[in-house]
Amino acid sequence: MSLLWSHLPMAPSSSPLPGRLVILYSSQTGNAIDAAERVGREAEHGGCPAVEVLSTDSFNPSCLPDERFMIFIVSTMGQGDPPDSMKDFWKYLLRNHLGVRWLKGLHYAVFGLGDSSYRECNFPAIKLDQRIFDLGAKRITERGLGDDQHSLGYEGELDPWLLSLWKSLNRTNPSLLPRVSDASHRKLNILGDAKVEVIYYSAPQATDISDSKILIEKARSMSPALKCHNSIEPLHMLQMVTNQRLTKGDTDRDVRHFELEDWRSAISYQVGDVLEILPSQNPSLVDDFIKRCNLDPDCYITVRAK
Ligand SMILES: Cc1cc2nc3c(=O)[nH]c(=O)nc-3n(C[C@H](O)[C@H](O)[C@H](O)COP(=O)(O)O)c2cc1C
Structure with missing residues (x-):
């Protein structure tokens, strides 16, 4: 089993392993990184042969058709804008020449982090989910949308979403997650080594x-x-x-x-001063x-x- 945690720019491998799960996170202030790392840990506990957790800006979007299984964890900034690390990736996905079968070999799932007190709640995750679907990829499970207003924060939605994700992923490809019940088993040692x-x-x-x-x-x-x-x-x-x-x-x-x-x-103060x-x-x-x-x-x- 190999688990590659990388927050450093790196090129995706040119010939992805058949049993590889790529988790791409787009984060501005760190929550999506935490969520992505948790998804990675649970996949590893479920027996996934190879898990890669990467920042979106370290993944070359032209390599998307080479991947088979991907999870996108996306937060929202500004007024419904994607985090900085996702901007180039998103621009690439909007190119006209990408056809409706471009991502036909990809199975994917999207989890958004947002806040329902904003009008443009979770816009980047909603748009990304739709665009990848329109480019021919298949959803492993319906998108999940975390909300800062939930009493448990974004995890209030992430917990049930992960249960559904692991079940569906196991149904789609049992060899990718052979120990599915371990993935969602909330054991204390799931935290692994301190980082x-x-x-x-x-x-x-x-x-x-x-x-x-x-x-x-x-x-x-x-x-x-x-x-x-x-x-x-x-x-x-x-x-x-x-x-x-x-x-x-x-x-x-x-x-x-x-x-x-x-x-x-x-x-005494002037307009623009900060208290x-x-x-x-x-x-x-x-x-x-x-x-x-x-x-x-x-x-x-x-x-x-x-
Ligand atoms: C400056 C700022 C702007 C935000 N704008 C939005 C927004 O327009 N829509 C939304 O749903 N959430 C918005 N949020 C909430 C964040 O998406 C949410 O807190 C998320 O967990 C942040 O994840 P991150 O730490 O990975 O960037 C905003 C948060 C901040 C700090």
């Missing part, structure tokens, strides 16, 4: 990260916690005059529109956490992709 590694630097070793230390000290000095907890009053006292919930229905997600008024008119409200932690609670986890407060850590 990041945390490195601890004791005080003498911290010279290795002197540049990062300067940045950290700068960020610490800006901490609102220092200002708020060291003086009786925060730097500016603002009055909240509007607090309106934007999320609809009984969802647990609580997104709000706030309006703040500076009743002493102490802050940054920084979250604050009570330093004594931070100390408690450090003690509870047996951490060294003077130790620096770096987190990097494995």
